[in-house]
Amino acid sequence: MHLLSGEYECKLDPKGRLVLPAKVKANLPEASGNQLVLVRGFEPCLVLYPRESWRVIHDKVMALDEFNEEYRQFQRNFFRGMTEVELDNIGRFMLPRTMLRYSGIEKEAIIVGLGNRCEIWEPEKYEEYLIKDQQSFSKLAQKFLTHETPPLGGTLAA
Template sequence: MNFLSGEYECKIDPKGRLVLPAKIKANLPEASGNHVVLTRGFEPCLVLYPKADWKVIYDKVAGLNEFNEEYRQFQRNFFRGNTEVELDGAGRFIVPRTMARFAELDKEAIVVGLGNRVEIWNPDKYDEFLIKDQQSFSQLAQKFLGDKPGEEPLI
């Protein structure tokens, strides 16, 4: 299992390259090598998956019935612009211009490890999507991780 975690401030160089933080790069599975898949997020960010994790998601979405209009629409939007990128020796990769425009990335980015994936955000947009109220955050933790009858608490 991957353990991609942490929050990092990163620069995007004039050639459109982003350096993946060393701690993130070190936790990519060896089977992926230097190949990862970059896709648009559901929010205005980019999502980077190790190739093996992407394959699981790809198989689920590609396996939807193409004769169902709603499935086709989802597939079309989900797969649009996905690209396999290769990390160079320094852990850099080029962010395609169309994807940079989608996520409003320019010179700076926030890179966030989320277990099996990494999100890449415009710093201002990222802040908009964070929970500011600690009580709301606590309530979500209770909802998703709290005690359920007959189960041990997760935390």
Template sequence: MNLLSGEYECKLDPKGRLVLPAKVKGSLPEETGNQLILVRGFEPCLVLYPRSAWRVIHEKVMALDEFNEEYRQFQRNFLRGMTEVELDSIGRFMLPRTMLRYAGIEKEAIIVGIGNRCEIWDPERYDNFLIKDQQSFSKLAQKFLTTPDAASTNPLAA
């Protein structure tokens, strides 16, 4: 499995298109081709999935019981605005205006590779969501990578 990683500063063109960085494009699974799935993130960012990664997420969301009100609310909010985007010959794709407003992206963006997906952030918002205190970050690493539960479910834990 190809892993998406790194941070890339990008500029939107006047039509609201963003060029997918070559390293990100090169890490996409071959079966993705030129089509990716764009959704709103849980934080104020956009999330870009290769088709294979989206398929896994989509199946989990659609498997929720539609007769349960909380599940329906989750499905509705998670899937709203979901759109397929297509890379053109130079790797650009259109970001819908509603998505740009949601993420607060105007002229510049940061694309962050996070394993099976990329997040697209307004640079200032991204900076505000990062952990600034190294001690807090260290505690999270300890919590998620060294606890007995983490070791059984996390491939990074030794």
């Protein structure tokens, strides 16, 4: 299993390309090759998926009933701006201008590995979205890492 992890400070080159950190690149599944998928995040960030991870997400979203208006709206917004990117021989990829505007990224970025994907943030926005209070973080950990709540997609046994 390939696990994307870590937090990396990066700079965009003048053409809007970002170099994927070597540790992230080394943990990409071999089957992905140099092909990745870039989408808008739910927060003002970009999300980069290896192709295999993206296929799982893609299939779930495409399985939604297209005759349901709410599902169509979600699909339309979720896939909006989705683009395939390819790493060049030194691990760079282009960030489209529309994606840069959405995320607010200009010259610097933070890449955060989250297991099956990486988020790409404008540094100040990233700091705004982090939990500052360790007690709040501890409460979330307790909530999500104990049996108080069901795992994603699951239910609690009675």
